[in-house]
Amino acid sequence: MALKHVNALIVGAGAGGGVVAKELATAGLSVVLLERGNWYSAADCRKDDLRNQRTTVLGNAFGPDEDRNPRVLVDDRGEGIVWPSESGYSNNAACVGGGTFSYGAQAWRYMEKDFRMRSTYGAVAGSTLEDWPIGYSDLEPYYEKAERELGVSGDVSNNIFQARRNQGLPMPPLSPNKEYQILLPAAKRLGWHPFDLPMLRNSVPYNGRAACMRCRWCVGFACEVNARTGTHNTVIPAALATGNCEVRTGCMTREILLDDHGQASGAAYFDPHDRLQRQTADLVIVCCGAVESARLLLNTRHRLFPNGLGNRYDWVGRNLHAHTYPAAAGLFDYDTYDDIGPGASIAICDFNHGNPGLAGGGMLANEFIRLPYQFMNQVPPWVPRWGQAHKDFVRTAYKRTVTIMGPVQEMPMFDARVQVDPKVKDYWGIPVARLSGKKNPHTLEIARFTAGKAEAWLQEAGAVRTWQRIPGPSLSGGQHQAGTCRMGNDPKTSVVDQDCRLHDVDNVYVIDASVHVTNGGFNPVLTIFANAYRASHRLLEAWKGSKVRS
Amino acid sequence: MPNSRRQFLGAGLSAAVAGSAISCGASNGASPWRFFTAEEGRTVDAICDRIIPADRDPGAKEARAVNYIDLQLTRPFKRYRKAYREGIAAVDAASRKKFGGRFVELPAGQQTEVLADIEKSSAAFFELILAHTRQGFYGDPRHGGNRNRVSWKMLGVPFPPIRGLERYDQPKVG
Ligand SMILES: Cc1cc2nc3c(=O)[nH]c(=O)nc-3n(C[C@H](O)[C@H](O)[C@H](O)COP(=O)(O)OP(=O)(O)OC[C@H]3O[C@@H](n4cnc5c(N)ncnc54)[C@H](O)[C@@H]3O)c2cc1C
Numbered sequence: 139m140a141l142k143h144v145n146a147l148i149v150g151a152g153a154g155g156g157v158v159a160k161e162l163a164t165a166g167l168s169v170v171l172l173e174r175g176n177w178y179s180a181a182d183c184r185k186d187d188l189r190n191q192r193t194t195v196l197g198n199a200f201g202p203d204e205d206r207n208p209r210v211l212v213d214d215r216g217e218g219i220v221w222p223s224e225s226g227y228s229n230n231a232a233c234v235g236g237g238t239f240s241y242g243a244q245a246w247r248y249m250e251k252d253f254r255m256r257s258t259y260g261a262v263a264g265s266t267l268e269d270w271p272i273g274y275s276d277l278e279p280y281y282e283k284a285e286r287e288l289g290v291s292g293d294v295s296n297n298i299f300q301a302r303r304n305q306g307l308p309m310p311p312l313s314p315n316k317e318y319q320i321l322l323p324a325a326k327r328l329g330w331h332p333f334d335l336p337m338l339r340n341s342v343p344y345n346g347r348a349a350c351m352r353c354r355w356c357v358g359f360a361c362e363v364n365a366r367t368g369t370h371n372t373v374i375p376a377a378l379a380t381g382n383c384e385v386r387t388g389c390m391t392r393e394i395l396l397d398d399h400g401q402a403s404g405a406a407y408f409d410p411h412d413r414l415q416r417q418t419a420d421l422v423i424v425c426c427g428a429v430e431s432a433r434l435l436l437n438t439r440h441r442l443f444p445n446g447l448g449n450r451y452d453w454v455g456r457n458l459h460a461h462t463y464p465a466a467a468g469l470f471d472y473d474t475y476d477d478i479g480p481g482a483s484i485a486i487c488d489f490n491h492g493n494p495g496l497a498g499g500g501m502l503a504n505e506f507i508r509l510p511y512q513f514m515n516q517v518p519p520w521v522p523r524w525g526q527a528h529k530d531f532v533r534t535a536y537k538r539t540v541t542i543m544g545p546v547q548e549m550p551m552f553d554a555r556v557q558v559d560p561k562v563k564d565y566w567g568i569p570v571a572r573l574s575g576k577k578n579p580h581t582l583e584i585a586r587f588t589a590g591k592a593e594a595w596l597q598e599a600g601a602v603r604t605w606q607r608i609p610g611p612s613l614s615g616g617q618h619q620a621g622t623c624r625m626g627n628d629p630k631t632s633v634v635d636q637d638c639r640l641h642d643v644d645n646v647y648v649i650d651a652s653v654h655v656t657n658g659g660f661n662p663v664l665t666i667f668a669n670a671y672r673a674s675h676r677l678l679e680a681w682k683g684s685k686v687r688s
Numbered sequence: 689m690p691n692s693r694r695q696f697l698g699a700g701l702s703a704a705v706a707g708s709a710i711s712c713g714a715s716n717g718a719s720p721w722r723f724f725t726a727e728e729g730r731t732v733d734a735i736c737d738r739i740i741p742a743d744r745d746p747g748a749k750e751a752r753a754v755n756y757i758d759l760q761l762t763r764p765f766k767r768y769r770k771a772y773r774e775g776i777a778a779v780d781a782a783s784r785k786k787f788g789g790r791f792v793e794l795p796a797g798q799q800t801e802v803l804a805d806i807e808k809s810s811a812a813f814f815e816l817i818l819a820h821t822r823q824g825f826y827g828d829p830r831h832g833g834n835r836n837r838v839s840w841k842m843l844g845v846p847f848p849p850i851r852g853l854e855r856y857d858q859p860k861v862g
């Protein structure tokens with residue numbers, strides 16, 4: 139039986155897709171939202187330290203399904219299959235809410251220079267560093283809308299580096315934990331400008347959801363009380379409440395359907411019973427996250443688009459990047475651990491820009507509470523990896539170690555890319571994503587610099603020993619994946635236009651982290667939200683009842 | 689995170705399931721374990737004991753890390769079965785060669801020496817069992833290790849893991 143035609147088919151119910159669904163459904167469009175994963179609830183919160191979205195040694199708690207979704211990774215060791223729980227896979231999540239169901243919920247606005255990286259720093263060797271075609275001022279009203287409508291707590295008034303904002307955050311910060319109290323005076327003594335981390339986490343009851351109860355294990359887990367804000371507990375329910383939107387879970391989209399003229403007519407997907415379905419629509423909006431959005435476009439072949447939809451000039455899947463996360467840890471001679479979650483609480487933006495000889499930088503903040511098993515990664519290089527000495531160190535240091543880390547803005551690389559593999563297919567027979575490429579060496583230089591600042595902060599705070607952790611040169615992707623469908627004015631060097639519409643086809647949009655030209659020195663989600671509000675607004679302005687104006 | 693179950697494409701996709709074809713030691717009826725033979729289980733238990741030894745606090749042996757590993761080898765770790773079967777054999781071979789006896793028969797000091805060799809000669813297996821021992825000691829008891837939450841008690845981590853709520857899966861003793 140044919141499915142009822144709708145105005146808009148949105149593929150992917152994550153950060154971008156959730157916002158778009160609500161905006162279009164509220165404007166009266168009929169919407170179908172397809173999600174390959176499940177819709178979990180607070181009751182699925184198992185607080186399992188070995189199986190969650192951050193520590194995946196026994197699997198991902200919130201998708202994708204381990205055995206059905208291989209990818210191919212090409213690196214120095216050759217080309218091989220990787221599974222979702224493995225590090226080279228570059229997973230984010232697969233469920234209603236996407237990454238926002240289980241994320242850390244840091245809620246950052248990018249800075250003005252983050253949209254003008256090329257004009258600010260010039261060309262960087264080996265990198266496709268470029269300006270966004272839009273600026274901070276284009277996004278500002280939508281940042282504000284995201285902060286208010288979804289709900290952000292914190293106090294960024296001491297952040298003298300932030301771009302102009304019209305209003306403060308709608309909720310006060312959570313009360314400071316012990317690490318905050320240790321790090322605040324130290325940062326001030328260093329002449330830096332510490333402030334309370336902005337978070338998509340209720341510090342007080344907000345929009346009908348409860349306040350955070352400060353539990354130990356937050357990032358990577360479901361929030362038991364719905365105090366943490368994702369699209370699953372805000373915009374997606376709001377889209378459903380309009381009566382204009384239907385969410386279909388367990389639906390793996392295979393390709394976008396195109397008519398003879400190369401216009402999109404809908405999408406083909408496998409329903410939860412593995413039956414192939416065709417949903418027709420006036421518009422198709424791709425919101426699958428940076429890796430899977432590129433894969434879906436590349437798997438959409440047509441006489442007019444033999445190399446994949448939107449890929450006339452070979453830019454789809456290019457510039458895959460995320461953030462490089464250098465860290466420093468400090469051992470104190472007293473307990474710094476107070477068991478008050480979520481842990482991350484204080485940040486500085488003193489080193490996002492203006493670092494001599496460096497094209498950018500990154501924000502620094504204290505880390506979320508480490509689970510005992512996660513602490514294994516924090517053990518310094520001079521401690522033996524096993525035996526009595528290792529156990530002694532863990533026992534002494536577990537509650538006395540503070541970690542500071544931060545996302546370094548990466549220099550995008552043309553050869554860091556998503557392709558579709560010619561041989562390997564997933565459970566449904568769909569060609570899988572094939573990932574290859576490396577970080578730009580300059581990104582690692584910046585990482586070494588900010589790690590030094592993190593270490594200096596810990597030393598000033600009184601750490602008796604400190605050490606650094608600098609990531610290697612391998613491909614960056616994972617939770618902060620971005621860049622694979624670059625936004626730009628020139629169809630020869632980008633995939634979508636300013637409105638996030640494909641240069642190639644009038645009625646296909648990409649609205650998620652894929653369109654980020656660069657990814658800021660911050661966690662990306664608030665920018666994904668803001669851009670989704672902005673792109674929805676632009677789409678609705680062009681909407682003509684059954685099509686968008688060309 | 690160890691990446692050793694990654695299959696290289698030359699070997700073909702069918703390698704994806706090859707690991708699970710390795711039979712379970714328990715099937716011969718003589719082993720108390722699900723995957724390991726009785727002897728393998730003793731060897732793994734002894735390796736865990738060297739990786740996280742008991743002192744004033746229990747170690748990985750008391751935490752039953754071996755039970756964690758054995759249980760997971762019937763679940764997500766199916767792909768590591770071959771690595772374990774071969775790795776355990778390599779540990780015993782190295783013990784015989786160096787000290788003339790099976791690993792479990794050696795005194796602790798000699799076991800440590802053998803493992804230090806294995807760390808270099810069978811690096812992939814060593815990384816695997818190192819990570820799994822840590823998981824079986826520091827991880828949630830519901831997965832078969834960390835019996836009586838011994839490591840969490842050692843670190844002073846309160847239980848249950850979330851304040852005010854106790855309706856999580858409590859560990860099943862096993
Ligand atoms: C543990 C963790 C912590 C994080 N912490 C933070 C943080 O503190 N701050 C921050 O800013 N960001 C954080 N992130 C990252 C953030 O969640 C992502 O940046 C964001 O969710 C990306 O949004 P997106 O719309 O691009 O894609 P996603 O949110 O990944 O949504 C894509 C959705 O599309 C679905 N999909 C994909 N392909 C198909 C298909 N073919 N058919 C149907 N459905 C499909 C996926 O299942 C998924 O649900 C974190 C992520 C994780 C996992």
Ligand code: SF4
Pocket residue numbers: 339349350351352353354355356357360361362363364365366479480
């Ligand atoms: S710390 Fe707060 S936001 Fe995080 S899971 Fe607990 S209650 Fe939810």
